[in-house]
Amino acid sequence: MSKKLDGKVALITGSGRGIGRSIAMKLAEDGARLVINDLDADPAQETVEAIKAMGGEAVACVGSVTAPDFSERFIGAAVEHFKGIDIIVNNAGYTWDNVIQKMTDEQWYAIMDCHLTAPFRILRAAQPVIRALSKAEMDGGVRKVRKVVNISSMAGVFGNVGQSNYSAAKAGIMGLTQALAKEWGRMNVTVNCVAFGLIKTRLTGSTAEGATTNIDGRDIKVGVNPGLLSMMEQTIPLGRGGTPEEAAGSVYLFCIPESDYVSGQTLICSGGLTGM
Ligand SMILES: NC(=O)c1ccc[n+]([C@@H]2O[C@H](COP(=O)([O-])OP(=O)(O)OC[C@H]3O[C@@H](n4cnc5c(N)ncnc54)[C@H](O)[C@@H]3O)[C@@H](O)[C@H]2O)c1
Numbered sequence: 660m661s662k663k664l665d666g667k668v669a670l671i672t673g674s675g676r677g678i679g680r681s682i683a684m685k686l687a688e689d690g691a692r693l694v695i696n697d698l699d700a701d702p703a704q705e706t707v708e709a710i711k712a713m714g715g716e717a718v719a720c721v722g723s724v725t726a727p728d729f730s731e732r733f734i735g736a737a738v739e740h741f742k743g744i745d746i747i748v749n750n751a752g753y754t755w756d757n758v759i760q761k762m763t764d765e766q767w768y769a770i771m772d773c774h775l776t777a778p779f780r781i782l783r784a785a786q787p788v789i790r791a792l793s794k795a796e797m798d799g800g801v802r803k804v805r806k807v808v809n810i811s812s813m814a815g816v817f818g819n820v821g822q823s824n825y826s827a828a829k830a831g832i833m834g835l836t837q838a839l840a841k842e843w844g845r846m847n848v849t850v851n852c853v854a855f856g857l858i859k860t861r862l863t864g865s866t867a868e869g870a871t872t873n874i875d876g877r878d879i880k881v882g883v884n885p886g887l888l889s890m891m892e893q894t895i896p897l898g899r900g901g902t903p904e905e906a907a908g909s910v911y912l913f914c915i916p917e918s919d920y921v922s923g924q925t926l927i928c929s930g931g932l933t934g935m
Pocket of ligand 1: 672673674675676677678679696697698699702722723724725749750751752753773810811812813854855856857858859860861862863872
């Protein structure tokens with residue numbers, strides 16, 4: 660039986676771990692060929708191997724999405740290895756929190772660069788490739804729908820204490836989504852956004868576990884205070900944080916043909932939480 664994403668080429672940033680990895684596995688299970696990215700080479704390669712182990716195809720494009728040459732390398736990897744682009748998921752990210760009076764310019768720009776400027780550059784670099792593919796298909800009388808899914812957060816929809824940088828960037832990606840849905844409709848590209856609530860990953864693990872991520876030479880603490888984490892879970896109507904697989908499921912909805920006429924939308928995946 661043919662799969663819904665058979666042969667599609669999907670590019671996913673930050674897919675070495677967490678939600679990005681689960682999205683990659685979900686799309687690969689449904690037949691997509693993957694360009695895997697992560698800041699860290701080992702987890703990226705591990706995702707590639709996991710996809711190959713189940714009979715799929717994947718290549719890694721390692722490096723920070725904020726590097727000036729990243730977008731060209733990332734789009735180039737898809738064209739070189741798979742001769743096309745069908746799905747782009749802008750997922751890579753981390754948080755670097757502080758109340759506004761203590762937030763440095765460096766903190767502000769680092770989060771803006773990762774969550775907003777990098778997706779903008781990736782999509783800008785993808786445009787000529789998608790335009791050429793779409794034009795050739797339309798000239799041949801074929802309408803092929805492509806998909807962009809940008810990852811936002813409840814912090815972007817409602818704001819969050821200590822996250823003015825992250826909230827602003829995640830609100831910005833919703834604006835970028837809406838603008839591009841209008842610009843790219845004529846190329847048959849749907850552009851949507853998924854805003855997550857609490858999903859249990861390294862990003863939201865307990866700070867007691869002491870995980871850090873090294874971004875551009877800086878060790879940044881990841882995780883949430885355990886007391887706050889359990890309080891957050893109690894406010895969720897479904898009574899728990901989501902799994903990365905559940906998060907991936909909501910992204911998948913925007914990647915399959917059933918959503919071909921949905922564009923410019925933000926889907927909240929939060930276990931029923933409607934505010935913060
Ligand atoms: N987990 C949640 O509760 C939650 C909630 C709302 C939104 N989000 C968003 O979901 C996305 C995925 O987060 P996650 O929870 O899976 O986190 P995670 O830390 O488990 O995974 C994120 C991955 O992105 C990679 N990454 C970080 N910065 C990068 C960069 N500059 N270039 C390339 N790769 C980079 C990390 O190395 C990591 O492997 C992020 O955009 C995050 O803001 C997560």
